[in-house]
Amino acid sequence: MNYRHAFHAGNHADVLKHLTLARLIALLARKESPFAYLDSHAGVGLYDLGGDAASRTGEWREGIARLWDAADLPEPAADYLRVVRELNADGALRHYPGSPELARRLSRPQDRLLLNEKHPEDGRLLKENMAGDRRVAVHLGEGWHIPRALLPVAEKRALLLIDPPFEQPDELERCAQALQEAIGRMRQTVVAIWYPIKDSRQLGRFYRDLQKSGAPKLLRVELHVHPASDAQRLNGSGLAIANPPWGLEEELRQLLPWLAERLAQTQGDWRLDWLIEEQPVVARHATPAAGRKGRRPQGR
Template sequence: MNYRHAYHAGNFADVVKHTLLTMVVSALKRKDKPFFALDTHAGIGSYNLEADEAQRTGEFKSGITRLLEAAAPPAALDPYLAAVRAANPAGGCTTYPGSPELVRGMLRETDRLALVELHPEDVEVLRRRYAADRRVGVHHMDGYVAVKGLLPPPERRGVVLIDPPFEVKNEHERLLSALRRIRRRWANAVTLVWYPIKGMEPIDRLYDALRTEAAAETLAVELMLRPPVDPFRLNGSGLVVVNPPWGLDRELADLLPWLTEVLAPDGGFYRLETLVSESDLRA
């Protein structure tokens, strides 16, 4: 529970993760029926980029700052950029909306959001921030416990974001266990799993396990700043998308080259791979 996202808010990994999250929520909103969103590692919801933590690392300067300064962003970025600008009505970007704030801003009256946070101070920040919004529930618990305790929801449609701090060695095993539990309890949920990429060995094991289980259509999305040859350095980040909305793979194929050029101009690269396809499920 020592991890504090305030040092990393708005960095390149946040940009990719939150872009994908807003794309998924936008897809859910194409239908009139309500949806439920579960954020298992919610943090504090919003971050001050002028605070000491963010200024000390300056990671946002090579993340959200670059994105806001880039010319002619693709339309797929519109929901994400609109949320960032709404959080900064005076212009610029001194406040960065985390996943709770991004999703809350996209909710309709009938949609719901559950925010789960284990850190005792952070969960109190969330409770104060969203106390007046009846659509948002805040829960003080382990995010992996939440996928059992809060699922399935009454809504048939929705998204689960699993975004852990990776402070424990068995995080990938816990992720796989959580995915299995979500599949049993809410099989048609769109599930996003974020992870840092230092070396590729643990990532390849995760991908192999997902291919072997072949439980649902699954995409892998990576944006790399550099080749992952130094296992002690953050070389990139990735997301697994289980049950991706229709057309998401094509949108990402158009978007990722542009994002990579903006966020990783010095030798960066991306990867978009279907780990489990519809034909795999029929086999």
Template sequence: MNYRHAFHAGNHADVLKHLILSRIFALLAKKDAPYAYLDSHAGVGLYDLRGDQASRTGEYLQGIARLWRASDLPASCADYLQVLRNLNPDGQLRYYPGSPELARQLTREQDRLHCNEKHPEDGRLLKENLHFDRRVAVHLGEGWHVPRALLPPREKRAVLLIDPPFEQADELQRCVQALSEAIGRMRQAIVLIWYPIKEPGQLRRFYQQLAKSPAPKLLRAELLVQPADSAERLNGSGLVIANPPWGLEEELRELLPWLANLLAQGQPGWTLDWLIEEKTAG
């Protein structure tokens, strides 16, 4: 395992993923009932953008740094930006939240977090970064085992993020298997899969497999910062969301075009559609 997310922290893919995650937390908070947040491949939880790894690639300069400087932010960015301000109170962008820290700040006292990281060193750092919050449990097991190990939780609601490093050729297929297993164990769970946009043929097979999954409904949101004409670079990224909360599709239809223009590195684009539409009675 040589993938370390610190090299890519705060890039355009993180911005898409974390903005959508922040909106899901906001929509779930409209009801008082608690929920559990599960993160299968959690990373270290917090990143120093001026550290050796992030500064070596500088990917955040074309991602979160653009959002940080933007003046015309949509209202749907407010929660995400507040987390960043909390981490950077002097107004200088340095620290960036991974999904666990974003979730920790945007969930409520009655909610619980289960963050799993298999990489030994990253797992140790994750524990150090989150140990002070009693709502958070850190697990050091295999990320693909999270659905069977932690679903269903005692809460009636759950959000599961599946965000593997995509170092192995079969990881898109394993994402579909994890989604199917999660829905099989908790049909109403909100399940998100993040994926890179590189090789079109692989993605077509991925979409076909997703469309055959047992998810009751499945929304696809993609952001391209440059044309998807090279498998050698990260052209963009996407999230498929099983059981998205009501209101998310409408928000994303406004947010994605703005985000595409803001983060463009070439000809940008975006997609928002249903791979599985909810079946209506009758």
């Protein structure tokens, strides 16, 4: 439990993850009925880019800083950048929203947020940052238990973000297991799994595990800032999204080329395709039985 997201806040991976999360929330909010947002590895919710941790790596300079003054901002990126700018009202980029803060600000009064963070210090900070919002419940437990502990939810609609630290070698496998468990407990859940792009062989196994999850449909979204040739370097990141709301694929086709150009460090690229395509519903027609009650089939 050495991972602290503050070192990586606002980097290119956060930009992809949080832009996509903002669009998922916006598309779910098109319907008036409430939804629950669940975050398995939530972090602290709010980050100081001028603090010691973020300053040590400076990763945000290759991420959110490149979008901060963008004049050619695509319309689907507006909600995400609006939240970042609200947190930096004086015009200087200093504060960055993690997924809990982004979800809190973009969700509606009728929606509910169920956040989990295992790291003791980060969990305490998360509670402090979310204090005062009655829609928010903070749990301090094992993130992998969230699907079985909190699903199904009373709202009938749910968005689950799975974003582990990837400190352990089996975490890609556990992500696929968590997806299977979430879909098994509440089939209509929108599940978004963030993952790093490093070792292509590990990713190949991960994709195959995802395809066996039983999800009704599964969209793969990836953004590269380097060619995928160095297994020790974060070449990019991706999101596997089960049950994506209608309209997301079209919006991402608009956003991803722009992000690849803006965030490329040596070579930018992107991918958007389906790991599981939605199966068409096969219509069934009743066929009259050979012998109905009150009639006997004719003999020879």
